[in-house]
Amino acid sequence: xxxxxxxxxxxxxxxxxxxxxxxxxxxxxxxxxxxxxxxxxxxxxxxxxxxxxxxxxxxxxxxxxxxxxxxxxxxxxxxxxxxxxxxxxxxxxxxxxxxxxxxxxxxxxxxxxxxxxxxxxxxxxxxxxxxxxxxxxxxxxxxxxxxxxxxxxxxxxxxxxxxxxxxxxxxxxxxxxxxxxxxxxxxxxxxxxxxxxxxxxxxxxxxxxxxxxxxxxxxxxxxxxxxxxxxxxxxxxxxxxxxxxxxxxxxxxxxxxxxxxxxxxxxxxxxxxxxxxxxxxxxxxxxxxxxxxxxxxxxxxxxxxxxxxxxxxxxxxxxxxxxxxxxxxxxxxxxxxxxxxxxxxxxxxxxxxxxxxxxxxxxxxxxxxxxxxxxxxxxxxxxxxxxxxxxxxxxxxxxxxxxxxxxxxxxxxxxxxxxxxxxxxxxxxxxxxxxxxxxxxxxxxxxxxxxxxxxxxxxxxxxxxxxxxxxxxxxxxxxxxxxxxxxxxxxxxxxxxxxxxxxxxxxxxxxxxxxxxxxxxxxxxxxxxxxxxxxxxxxxxxxxxxxxxxxxxxx
Numbered sequence: 001x002x003x004x005x006x007x008x009x010x011x012x013x014x015x016x017x018x019x020x021x022x023x024x025x026x027x028x029x030x031x032x033x034x035x036x037x038x039x040x041x042x043x044x045x046x047x048x049x050x051x052x053x054x055x056x057x058x059x060x061x062x063x064x065x066x067x068x069x070x071x072x073x074x075x076x077x078x079x080x081x082x083x084x085x086x087x088x089x090x091x092x093x094x095x096x097x098x099x100x101x102x103x104x105x106x107x108x109x110x111x112x113x114x115x116x117x118x119x120x121x122x123x124x125x126x127x128x129x130x131x132x133x134x135x136x137x138x139x140x141x142x143x144x145x146x147x148x149x150x151x152x153x154x155x156x157x158x159x160x161x162x163x164x165x166x167x168x169x170x171x172x173x174x175x176x177x178x179x180x181x182x183x184x185x186x187x188x189x190x191x192x193x194x195x196x197x198x199x200x201x202x203x204x205x206x207x208x209x210x211x212x213x214x215x216x217x218x219x220x221x222x223x224x225x226x227x228x229x230x231x232x233x234x235x236x237x238x239x240x241x242x243x244x245x246x247x248x249x250x251x252x253x254x255x256x257x258x259x260x261x262x263x264x265x266x267x268x269x270x271x272x273x274x275x276x277x278x279x280x281x282x283x284x285x286x287x288x289x290x291x292x293x294x295x296x297x298x299x300x301x302x303x304x305x306x307x308x309x310x311x312x313x314x315x316x317x318x319x320x321x322x323x324x325x326x327x328x329x330x331x332x333x334x335x336x337x338x339x340x341x342x343x344x345x346x347x348x349x350x351x352x353x354x355x356x357x358x359x360x361x362x363x364x365x366x367x368x369x370x371x372x373x374x375x376x377x378x379x380x381x382x383x384x385x386x387x388x389x390x391x392x393x394x395x396x397x398x399x400x401x402x403x404x405x406x407x408x409x410x411x412x413x414x415x416x417x418x419x420x421x422x423x424x425x426x427x428x429x430x431x432x433x434x435x436x437x438x439x440x441x442x443x444x445x446x447x448x449x450x451x452x453x454x455x456x457x458x459x460x461x462x463x464x465x466x467x468x469x470x471x472x473x474x475x476x477x478x479x480x481x482x483x484x485x486x487x488x489x490x491x492x493x494x495x496x497x498x499x500x501x502x503x504x505x506x507x508x509x510x511x512x513x514x515x516x517x518x519x520x521x522x523x524x525x526x527x528x529x530x531x532x533x534x535x536x537x538x539x540x541x542x543x544x545x546x547x548x549x550x551x552x553x554x555x
Contacts (some may be wrong), residue, residue, distance in 0.1 A: 060089035060103055067110055083110040090126070101140035104130030108147060120155075124148055131164065134295065138259065142168045146198050153201070153340065158208050165202035169219050172198065173315045174256060197338060197419045199223030204338040213345045213354040217452070218317035220334060220345075220418060224451030237314045237453075241305065248305060255298045318453055323347050326452045330412030330444070333393055334452070335421050337365050344393050347452065355396050360388040369420045383431050390429035390440050399444055403437050413444045416451060486521040487511070488539040490532055492546030504545035511543055 063085030070078035086106040093103050108126040111119040130136065130144035145168035152161035200223070203216040242249040305314045313319065318326070324347065326332055332347040342360040346353045368381050394400050397413070404410040415426055427446035430439025440446060449455055491508040493501050508524070515522040523539060525531040527546075536542055 056089050056092055056099070059085050060099075060106065063089060063106060063110070067106070067113075070113065079110065079113055083107065083114070086110050098135050098137060100133040101130035101136030101144050104133075105140065105144050105147060108144075112151070120151070123151060127151070131168075138171055138174055142171060142198070146201075149201065149205070153205065158205055162202070162205045162209060165198070165205055166219070169199050169202045169222050172222055174259070197223075200336050200338050200418050201340070203336050204340045204343070207343060207354065208340060213352050214320050214323065216336075216343070216354075217323065217334060217345050217347070217352065220336060220416075221317040221452055223418070224416065224453070237311065241311065241314070244311075245308065248301070248308075252298075252301055252305065255294060255301065258294055259298060318456060320352070322456060323352060323452055324349050326414075326455050330414060331397055332414040332416060332449070332452055333397075334416040334418070335389065335426070336418045337362055337421055338419075344389070344396075346393070346396060348397075353396075355393060357389055357392065359392075364388070365424075366420065369423045372423050372425075377425065379431075379433055382425070382429050385424060385426060385429035386431060386438060386440070390426055391438065394440070394443055400438075403442060411444045412447065414447050414449050414455070416449050485519065486523050486535075486539045487515045487541040487543065488523045488525070488532070488535050489515075490525070490527050490542075490544050490546070492527050492544070495547045498547045501546060507545040508543070 063082050066078045066082035066085065069075070070082055086103065090100075090103040090107050093099050104126040108123045108130075111123050111126075127144045127148035131141050131148065133141065145164040149161040149164040149168075152158075152164070199219050199221075202219040206216045206219060207213075238249065238252070241252070302314070305311050306316075308314075313322075323332075327347050327349045331349075334345040334347065336343050336345070337357075337360060339362045342357040342362070342365075344355040344357055346355060364384075368384065371378070371381060391400070394413075397411075399411055399413075417424065417426070427440055427448075430441065432439055432441075437443070489508045489511055491504040493504045512522040512524065520541065523535055525535055
C-alpha cells in the first residue's frame with residue numbers, strides 16, 4: 001500500500017490490534033516487538049489535517065492499543081503512551097461529532113490504572129464531561145456514568161455516586177436497539193462490561209443511603225425488564241405496544257436506533273433499521289443535523305405512549321401497588337449482591353420489606369458461581385446457600401415455623417435473582433443429607449421469574465389468550481396438533497455425550513398424573529426433534545426432563 005494512501009493509517013492500526021492478540025497467545029519478546037511495529041508506522045503516517053476525524057480516530061486507536069499492551073505486560077511505558085495518545089485525541093475532539101464520551105472514558109481508564117490519588121479529580125472531570133455530552137451515544141455516556149459512580153463509591157461518596165447511578169439506570173431501556181445482535185445486547189449488561197450490574201449497584205447504593213426497599217426495587221426492575229426484552233420478547237412493554245399500536249412502536253424503535261448511533265465517520269453511511277420517508281434509511285449526515293430535534297421527538301413520543309390506556313408506566317418500573325399485586329399466589333423474593341452489600345427484598349401482598357444478608361459476601365458468591373459453572377455443584381454449596389440466604393429469608397417470611405402437611409397448604413415463593421446469582425440453585429438450598437427439614441424443597445414450592453413485571457404481563461395478556469384459545473383449539477384439532485390446554489411432556493433418560501438420568505421417565509409419569517387434576521391434556525410424543533416441534537407450537541405447557549444447555553447464538 002502506498003505510503004500516503006488514505007487507508008494506510010487505519011490498516012496499520014488494525015494490524016497492530018491483531019498483533020496484540022497474537023502476542024497474548026505466544027507471549028514472547030519477538031511477539032511484543034511485532035505488535036509495536038505497526039503502531040510506529042501508523043504514527044509516521046498521521047499526515048492528514050490536525051482536526052480530521054480519521055487522524056483522531058487513529059490517535060485514539062493507538063492509545064487503546066497501548067493500554068491493552070499495558071494490561072498484558074504491566075510495562076509502565078505502555079501506560080504512559082496510552083495516556084498520552086488518549087489525551088491528545090480527547091483534546092481535539094469536537095463536541096459535535098459524538099465521540100466525546102468514549103474518548104473521555106479512555107483517558108479516565110488510563111489515569112485510573114496509574115493509581116495516583118492526584119489523578120482522582122481529573123478522572124472524575126473526564127467522566128462527568130463525557131456523561132454530560134448529549135451528542136454522544138447513550139451506551140458511551142452510561143459507561144462514563146457507571147465508571148464515575150464506581151470511583152465515587154470507592155471514595156464512599158454515596159450521594160454523588162447515586163446521582164449518576166439513578167439517571168444512568170433509568171436510561172438503560174433506551175439503549176437496546178434492533179441493530180445489535182442478541183450477543184451484543186447482552187454484552188451491555190454482562191459481567192465483563194464496565195457497566196456490569198449497573199442496576200444492582202444502583203440498588204445497593206440506594207439502600208446504603210437509607211432509601212426504601214421499593215426505591216431500590218424500582219432500580220433493579222429496570223435492569224430485569226431490559227433482560228426480559230432480550231430473552232422473553234412477549235413479556236415486555238414494547239412487545240405489548242407492537243401488538244396494540246404497531247406504527248407507534250415502529251417510530252419508537254427508529255428514533256431509539258438513531259439516538260444510539262455515533263454521529264462521526266462517513267456522513268453517507270446508512271444507519272441500520274432507521275427507515276426515513278418512503279422507507280429510505282436515514283444517513284449519518286441527517287442524524288447529525290437533527291440530533292436535538294430527534295431527542296425532543298423521542299421525549300414527546302414517550303409522553304404520547306404513556307397517555308395510551310394500559311401504557312401509563314411504559315418503560316417505567318411497576319408502581320408500589322403493582323409490585324404487591326405480583327405477590328400472588330405467594331411472596332416474591334428479589335436477591336441482590338454487590339461488592340458493597342447483600343440484600344433480599346421481600347415483596348408480599350401487603351408490604352415490601354428488606355432483609356440484609358450480612359453473611360452473604362460478594363467474594364464468596366463469585367467463588368461458588370465459578371464452582372457451579374465448572375460443573376461442581378456440591379452438597380457443601382447447597383448447605384452454604386441455605387445458611388447465608390435461603391434459611392434467613394424463609395425464616396423472615398415465617399415459613400420455618402411448621403412443615404407443610406398437604407399440597408394445598410404448601411406456600412409458594414417466586415425467586416428473582418440478579419447478576420451472577422442466577423447461577424445459584426436457591427430452590428435446592430439446604431442440608432439434604434441428614435433428612436432434616438432445613439431445605440427449601442421441604443418448606444416451599446419455588447418458581448423463578450425474570451422480573452416482577454413478567455408475571456404481571458402474563459396476567460394482563462391472559463384475557464387475550466383466552467379469547468384465542470377456542471379458535472386455536474379448533475385449528476389444532478384440524479391439523480392434528482396439541483390443543484392449547486395441553487401439557488407437552490418429554491423425557492430423555494439418555495442423551496449422547498451426557499450422564500444418564502434414570503428418574504427422567506418417572507418424573508414425567510408423575511407430572512402426567514398431575515395434569516388430570518389441572519384439567520390439562522398430557523401429550524407425550526416420541527423424544528424426537530420433529531415430533532416435539534410439531535406439538536410445541538400450540539401447547540400451553542412444555543416440560544422436558546433431560547439435559548439442557550443455553551445456545552447463545554439463538555437467544
